[in-house]
Amino acid sequence: MDNKNEILYTYKNNVYLNITNACPCKCEFCIRSTTDTVGESGSLWLDHSPDFAEVKAAIDSFDFTGFDEAIFCGYGEPTCAFDVLIETAKYLRGKGIKTRLNTNGLGDLINKRSVAKEICDNIDSVSISLNASDKVKYNDIVHPSFGIISFDAMLGFAKECRKYTENVAFTVVDVIGEEEIEKCRKIAEDCGVNFRVRVYSAD
Helix, strand or coil: CCHHHCCEEEECCEEEECCCCCCCCCCCCCHHHCCCCCCCCCCCCCCCCCCHHHHHHHHHCCCCCCCCEEEECCCCCHHHHHHHHHHHHHHHHHCCCEEEEEECCCHHHHHCCCCHHHHHHHCCEEEEECCCCCHHHHHHHHCCCCHHHHHHHHHHHHHHHHCCCCCEEEEEEHHHCHHHHHHHHHHHHHHCCEEEEECCCCC
């Protein structure tokens, strides 16, 4: 596959789908600001946003033996390519492959409507980046283009997802510090969703 169109890549025994480079955030610790690749992938900067036919071709050319989950996570926010995301998730489910969405949780703002039900109806689990315990800290770390409303929108998205599935979690990276991690853990408990601390890796 052309390195300019690295739609599907593997990293640490997981399969990832890179379906867009668009993202409304500029997170302080985002790896795409320091490297063009992840693991042994080619460049994850796409020369155009792939349509479903291109994503399907990447899936069909890949041997999923030994992999039981495909994760929507690349150098962009998957819900920025919402139609491709959902169509691809349906296709993978038809092939018996479980799916997970790694998201910033701003899909409602991006698509100007509630998207939680459609996501949860078609994707097996949802992982939402929390990374701060209040809207001011979130704004300072994530730099969302939607501004100060983003934090509450992200929490609302998580609560809405929880109505449709138990498989929803907030994640934080360990670089935010133990005190902040515990505050975020409490937010997850209050929202009724799972919580996971990720070890930050720049590669």
